[in-house]
Amino acid sequence: MLASCLDAKAESVGVYSGRHYNSDKELYKLFTKRTGISVNLLEAKDDALIERLQAEGEKSNADVLVLVDAARLDRAANLGLFRAVKSPQLLQQVPSTYRDSRGRWFGLTRRVRAIIVNPKIVSPNSIRSYSDLANSNLKGKLCLRDRKSVYNQSLVADQLVSRGATATTNWIKAMVANLAQPVFSSDTALIRAVAQGQCGAALVNTYYVARMTSGESGKEDQLLAKNIDLIMPIPAHVNISGAGVTSSASNPEAAQKLIEFLASPTGGKGYAEANNEYPLKGYGGNPWLKRFGAFKSSGISAETLGANNKRAVQLMESNDWK
Amino acid sequence: MEIKLPPRPGLTGILSATAALNLLPLLGLSIYCLSKPEGAFRALGSEGIEQLGNTLLLLLLVGLGVGAFGSSIGWLTASCNFPGKKLLTIAQLIPLATPAYLEAAVLTDLGSREGLRLHGLGVAAAVLILSTLPYVVLLSRDSFRQSGRKHLEASRSLGLGAWASFRRVALPMAIPAITSGVALAGMEVVNEFGAMELLGVPTLSTGILQRWQGEGDPQGATSLALIALAVVAVLVAAQRWQRRLSRRWDQGGPGDHFEGWQLRGPRAWLATILCLLPPLLSAGLPLAWILRSSDQLRQENLAELFGLSARSLVLGLAAAAMAVFMALVLAIGGRWQKVAWLKASVFMAGLGYAVPGAVLALALLLLFAPLGLPPLLLLLYGYSNRFLAVAKGGLDANLERLPPSIEEAATSLGKNWQEVLRRVHLPILRSPLLLASMLVFVDTVKELPLTFALRPFNFDTLAVRVFQYASDERLGAALAPALLIILLGLSSALLLSAELKQEKIEPLPPLAS
Numbered sequence: 047m048l049a050s051c052l053d054a055k056a057e058s059v060g061v062y063s064g065r066h067y068n069s070d071k072e073l074y075k076l077f078t079k080r081t082g083i084s085v086n087l088l089e090a091k092d093d094a095l096i097e098r099l100q101a102e103g104e105k106s107n108a109d110v111l112v113l114v115d116a117a118r119l120d121r122a123a124n125l126g127l128f129r130a131v132k133s134p135q136l137l138q139q140v141p142s143t144y145r146d147s148r149g150r151w152f153g154l155t156r157r158v159r160a161i162i163v164n165p166k167i168v169s170p171n172s173i174r175s176y177s178d179l180a181n182s183n184l185k186g187k188l189c190l191r192d193r194k195s196v197y198n199q200s201l202v203a204d205q206l207v208s209r210g211a212t213a214t215t216n217w218i219k220a221m222v223a224n225l226a227q228p229v230f231s232s233d234t235a236l237i238r239a240v241a242q243g244q245c246g247a248a249l250v251n252t253y254y255v256a257r258m259t260s261g262e263s264g265k266e267d268q269l270l271a272k273n274i275d276l277i278m279p280i281p282a283h284v285n286i287s288g289a290g291v292t293s294s295a296s297n298p299e300a301a302q303k304l305i306e307f308l309a310s311p312t313g314g315k316g317y318a319e320a321n322n323e324y325p326l327k328g329y330g331g332n333p334w335l336k337r338f339g340a341f342k343s344s345g346i347s348a349e350t351l352g353a354n355n356k357r358a359v360q361l362m363e364s365n366d367w368k
Numbered sequence: 369m370e371i372k373l374p375p376r377p378g379l380t381g382i383l384s385a386t387a388a389l390n391l392l393p394l395l396g397l398s399i400y401c402l403s404k405p406e407g408a409f410r411a412l413g414s415e416g417i418e419q420l421g422n423t424l425l426l427l428l429l430v431g432l433g434v435g436a437f438g439s440s441i442g443w444l445t446a447s448c449n450f451p452g453k454k455l456l457t458i459a460q461l462i463p464l465a466t467p468a469y470l471e472a473a474v475l476t477d478l479g480s481r482e483g484l485r486l487h488g489l490g491v492a493a494a495v496l497i498l499s500t501l502p503y504v505v506l507l508s509r510d511s512f513r514q515s516g517r518k519h520l521e522a523s524r525s526l527g528l529g530a531w532a533s534f535r536r537v538a539l540p541m542a543i544p545a546i547t548s549g550v551a552l553a554g555m556e557v558v559n560e561f562g563a564m565e566l567l568g569v570p571t572l573s574t575g576i577l578q579r580w581q582g583e584g585d586p587q588g589a590t591s592l593a594l595i596a597l598a599v600v601a602v603l604v605a606a607q608r609w610q611r612r613l614s615r616r617w618d619q620g621g622p623g624d625h626f627e628g629w630q631l632r633g634p635r636a637w638l639a640t641i642l643c644l645l646p647p648l649l650s651a652g653l654p655l656a657w658i659l660r661s662s663d664q665l666r667q668e669n670l671a672e673l674f675g676l677s678a679r680s681l682v683l684g685l686a687a688a689a690m691a692v693f694m695a696l697v698l699a700i701g702g703r704w705q706k707v708a709w710l711k712a713s714v715f716m717a718g719l720g721y722a723v724p725g726a727v728l729a730l731a732l733l734l735l736f737a738p739l740g741l742p743p744l745l746l747l748l749y750g751y752s753n754r755f756l757a758v759a760k761g762g763l764d765a766n767l768e769r770l771p772p773s774i775e776e777a778a779t780s781l782g783k784n785w786q787e788v789l790r791r792v793h794l795p796i797l798r799s800p801l802l803l804a805s806m807l808v809f810v811d812t813v814k815e816l817p818l819t820f821a822l823r824p825f826n827f828d829t830l831a832v833r834v835f836q837y838a839s840d841e842r843l844g845a846a847l848a849p850a851l852l853i854i855l856l857g858l859s860s861a862l863l864l865s866a867e868l869k870q871e872k873i874e875p876l877p878p879l880a881s
Contacts, residue, residue, distance in 0.1 A: 060825060066836040068845075086825035089836065093581035094726065094821040101733035105740040107825065121584075192568065194582060227485060231568045234841040235480040242483040254841065263844065264664040266481060359583065 058084045059300040062099060063112035064092030065287055069320030076316070077307050083300045092118045099127050099292060106294040109301035112154075114287040115196040117203070120352020123150045128290035131302055139309040140326055143347045144286050151290035153348055154308050155317050156324040158252045158284055158341055159201045161277040162237060167246035170275045176205060176283070177213075179247065180220035187246030188224040189236055193362045197233075197251055197285060202358035203351045204283040208344055211361070218365040229368045234263070241270040252276070256322035256334035281344040285351065287323070376704060376785050383701030384710060386694050390717035390753050394597075397723070397731040401590035412591070419575040420595060426493055426557050426571065427599070433497035434553045438504025439546045441643050443534050445505070446512035447520065450631045450639040457509075458858075458865055459647035464502035464807075465857020466650040467814040467831065469562030470850050471495050473838040474657045476566055481660070492569045499563075500556045501646050503807075504549030507762055510803060511545035512538055514766075530629035543610060544768055548761040551607040555721045555757060558596050562816060562835065572596045573724045580727070593727055600719055607761075654850060657843065664844030677852050680813045680829045684856070687751035687812040688805040694752060695759035695804060699767055700793055704775075704785070721757035725817030728754055732822065747822040751812050758811055759804035766800045767793075799868055806864045810857040830856070 063070065066089040074085040090098075092113045099106055099122075111127060113119050122128060128150035136145070136152050144153030161179065163170050168187055172178065179188055191198055205214045226245050230236045233254040239245045257263050258271040289308065291301040307313040309326065318325040319332055329335045412420065444450065445457040472495050479486035523533045539546075561573045572592050580589035631639050658665065702714040720728065732746050778788045794801070814831050823832070830849040837846035 066840065088823065088825050089828070089832075090820045094729070094817075097581065097730055098733055098737070098821060101730075101737040102740075103738055105738060194565075194578065228487070228568065231487070231566055232476075232841050235476060238480045239483075239485075244483060244485075257842075263842065264661050266660070270481075356584075 057082055057297075057300060058086055059109045059297055059304050060086045060107045061088070061110045061112060061304070062095045062108040063087065063089045064095055064114045064118070065089070065112055067321050070317065073308070073313060073316040077304055077313070080307070081303060083303065085304070096122050096125065096127065099294070100125055102294070104294050106292065107296070108292050109295035109297050110289055110304055111292050112287065112289040116200055116286055116288075116348035116351040117196065117355035119146070119151045119286075119288050119290070120349060120355070123148075123290070127292055129293045129295065129298065131291050131305070133302055133306060135306050136309055139306075139314070143343070143345065144288070144326060146290070146349055151288050152305060152309055153286035153288040153326060154314060155287045155321075156284050156326065157197070157286065158278070158282050158324065159197055159249055160252050160255070160282065160338070161247060161279055162240050162250055162255065162274045163247045163277060164240045164243055164245070164273055165275050166273075167243060170277055173247065173277055175279045175281075176201070176249075177209070177217060179224070179249070180217045182220070182224075184224045184247060186224070186226050188221060189226055189239055189245035189248045190221065190229050190367070191233060191236055191249070192229040192231055193359065193367045198249070198367075199355055199358050199362070200285045200351045201249070201283045202362055203354035204344055204346050206354050206358055206361065207346050207350055215361060215365060218362060218367055222366050234258070237274065238267070238270055241273040243273075252335065252338055253322035256332070256338075259337075260322070260334050276338055278339055278341040280342055282341040283346075284343045286348050288348070379701050379704060379785050380710070382697055383705060383714070386697045386701070387710070387713040387717045390694065390720055390756055391713060393728055393731040393735065393753060394716070394720060394723065396735040397593070397727065398590065400731075400734055401586045415570065416575060416592060419570045419572050419592065422489060422569055423558060423571045423573075423596070423599065425489060426496065426569075427554050429493040430496045430500065430553055430557050431550050433493065434501050434504045435546060435550050437497070437642070437646070438501050438549055439508045439539065439542065441501075441646070442505045442508030442542070442546075443512055443538060444639045444643060446509045446628075447534075447538065448530060448629045448631050448639060450636040452640050452644070456640065456643040456647070458862060460502055460505045460643070461810075461858060461861035462647040462854065463498050463650040464810050465814070465854045465861070466499065466654070467562075467816070467834070467850075467853065468495055468499040468560055469566065469816065469838065470834060470846075471499060471650060471653055472563035472566040473843060473846075474653045477843055478653070478657060478660065487568045489569055492564060492567045495563055495567070496553075496557055496560060498646060498650050500553035503552040503556075504546060506803060506807070507545040507549040507765060508542050510762070510799060511542040511765065514799070530631065533629075544765045545762075547607045547610045548765045551603045552758060552761055554603045555600055558599055559721065559724050561724055561726060572599070576724055577726050580730070589727070593723060597719060597723065600721065604715070604718060604757075651854065654847070654854075658847055661844055665847060668848045673848060673852065676828055676830045676833055676849060677856065679827060680831065680853070680856060683747070683751070683819070683829065684809040684812040684860075686748055687755065688808040690748060690752035691755045691759045691808045692801060692805050695756055695763055696797075696801070698756070699760055699763040700789060703767055718757045718760050720753045721755070725750075725754060725815065726821065729818050729821035743822055743824040744827075747818060750818040750822055751808075751815065754815075754818065755808045755811050758807050762800045762804050762807070763797060766797060770796060802864055802867055806860050809860050813856050814853055
């Protein structure tokens with residue numbers, strides 16, 4: 047008993063995580079089983095965790111910070127909350143687009159912002175890319191989630207980088223003019239509204255759709271989801287959830303081991319699968335994601351998305367994306 | 369309140385320390401934000417004006433709603449007899465135990481399945497009225513029950529009916545308690561974050577967090593926070609002013625055999641329906657959700673649920689003890705205090721409730737995390753700071769009715785303040801103290817932002833779990849912990865009502881009259 051306590055004290059890693067899925071915990075247990083390193087977990091909202099880590103400074107017990115959204119990872123790095131890590135394994139497992147060039151954070155799962163349409167209202171063939179949502183024939187048919195959504199923010203950052211400020215401004219203006227309803231505060235409500243025909247088209251993350259089509263959120267949603275078509279925009283905007291070793295880490299080796307495990311095919315698959323996210327490469331064998339088909343990423347790096355987040359939010363605000 | 373009493377250095381010391389402890393986060397926050405080099409306040413801007421406008425409008429709607437419904441239900445359950453009264457009296461606590469963010473989540477989810485967009489100010493006001501109604505019901509009921517039954521008996525002997533007696537005698541006497549309840553509800557309105565976000569209503573509370581964390585603009589956030597603070601200060605001041613206008617001393621205890629007004633026919637049924645609506649709606653919405661979504665309910669890990677409940681329970685009890693203790697110190701110490709700045713500090717200390725929980729969490733982290741204080745201690749500090757006003761409101765309202773002659777008499781008999789506290793205040797305040805503990809307990813069990821931001825490793829609570837799932841848009845997983853929150857709240861309420869029933873209300877000592 048005493049020995050096991052001492053053991054736990056000798057090898058444990060503190061994790062602050064902005065992800066909260068029960069399946070994550072199973073994965074941490076697997077890590078403990080494999081390495082003998084126990085995981086202490088605190089899950090909260092990403093921004094609150096950043097504030098907490100910042101305030102705790104050197105006194106913090108967190109060794110690993112897991113965050114959802116590239117811009118938040120970038121912000122945490124700029125605040126000096128991460129330390130650079132040299133890990134050949136991570137460099138190999140995590141494509142360079144999905145990690146910090148200075149090795150402070152590493153992507154672990156990918157999230158794609160896709161377009162859904164109700165084919166009775168909007169022809170799926172009329173939409174191929176995000177820019178098509180600005181077409182005036184969608185007037186009174188488009189629905190969007192609010193500006194606070196980091197998924198929308200990073201999509202706008204993506205467009206800023208790939209298409210420039212003028213095109214992005216016009217795009218936002220046209221989409222806002224196309225709105226059928228005031229902005230929504232959740233993706234699930236958006237999907238339902240499209241399925242019920244109150245909206246013709248919307249922007250949502252693929253895993254919300256997968257959750258509904260797979261029946262995970264109930265038969266009612268599963269039936270509703272049959273009414274929508276998912277369109278993978280060409281190119282598609284990819285955001286990530288990721289992690290880094292904290293500057294205050296008292297056990298950086300164990301922290302690195304955990305991140306390496308999460309980025310490995312086993313860990314990555316586990317992290318991604320239960321929430322229907324894409325692992326760093328491929329589908330991870332998720333049949334629902336496979337049905338959505340392949341996507342071609344816009345190739346904008348997570349780091350670039352982060353660097354352009356503030357501009358993106360300002361652009362949304364000044365063009366009345368509520 | 370001026371009481372002619374000798375100085376009490378001991379009490380003044382404890383009072384100052386308690387007030388300081390509760391002012392610290394607020395002060396720290398202001399200093400931190402104002403000292404930032406970026407400088408002066410940002411203008412409110414059109415968004416800020418919209419947020420302020422929405423908050424004020426919500427305050428008005430919710431204030432009117434809870435004032436009218438709350439005091440009616442408080443009166444009915446205190447002084448009238450109608451079908452189902454016993455059960456319905458206890459059931460009034462159900463809305464208190466149901467977090468507003470849960471109601472909002474369930475409502476929007478049910479709505480979106482029916483193709484209804486339930487969002488915006490009207491829905492938000494309805495949700496807030498429902499969730500804050502118990503404050504007014506409880507405080508006014510307690511006041512109706514305790515005060516002036518003799519007056520009522522007199523009014524009955526003068527031929528006034530139930531309604532006239534309520535309007536002309538009981539209501540004016542219960543105004544301090546009702547305004548306390550409305551003020552508490554108002555603070556909850558200023559504070560509510562989760563439900564407002566879900567319902568898409570930009571208020572000061574959502575604006576503060578949006579500016580601070582979303583836009584990295586602590587100055588902008590502070591300017592909004594100070595406006596929120598001003599709004600609450602106005603609420604508290606209005607409450608005190610109202611009390612002063614309506615000050616009356618209790619002269620003697622309740623009559624011996626007051627059975628209450630017997631309501632008959634349609635009036636009785638109307639009373640039943642009115643009292644049934646709030647509990648029915650607030651428990652009914654989550655239940656309706658479950659009925660619609662039984663295929664989403666999953667096999668729960670019982671051991672885990674037990675752990676979550678145990679942590680919620682312990683935190684709730686500890687927070688209740690701390691908040692009620694401090695509220696008692698401030699309420700009684702403040703009553704005996706003549707120094708103006710100390711009185712002002714006591715007033716300010718109760719304003720912590722105005723600061724949204726998430727901002728209070730940040731303040732505590734900024735002040736104390738660098739010192740390496742254990743997170744659990746910070747969390748309890750946060751709870752007691754935040755819920756101090758909940759505990760203090762009821763105590764103040766009751767102390768206001770206590771004639772100073774009682775304390776003067778006790779003191780003139782050579783009793784020191786500790787003894788007066790033990791032999792006079794505590795027995796008299798027993799029921800409001802129990803009520804305050806229960807309110808803080810229930811509030812803590814459903815509290816979110818502080819728990820979320822300050823808890824230690826591996827220390828999830830029921831509320832944390834509910835919000836995690838609800839914000840992931842997975843309500844099915846949130847339901848079991850949500851029901852446990854309601855259950856915990858209700859059991860504490862049942863315990864309270866059993867405890868109060870045993871209580872024999874002794875008439876005040878004859879020297880009072």
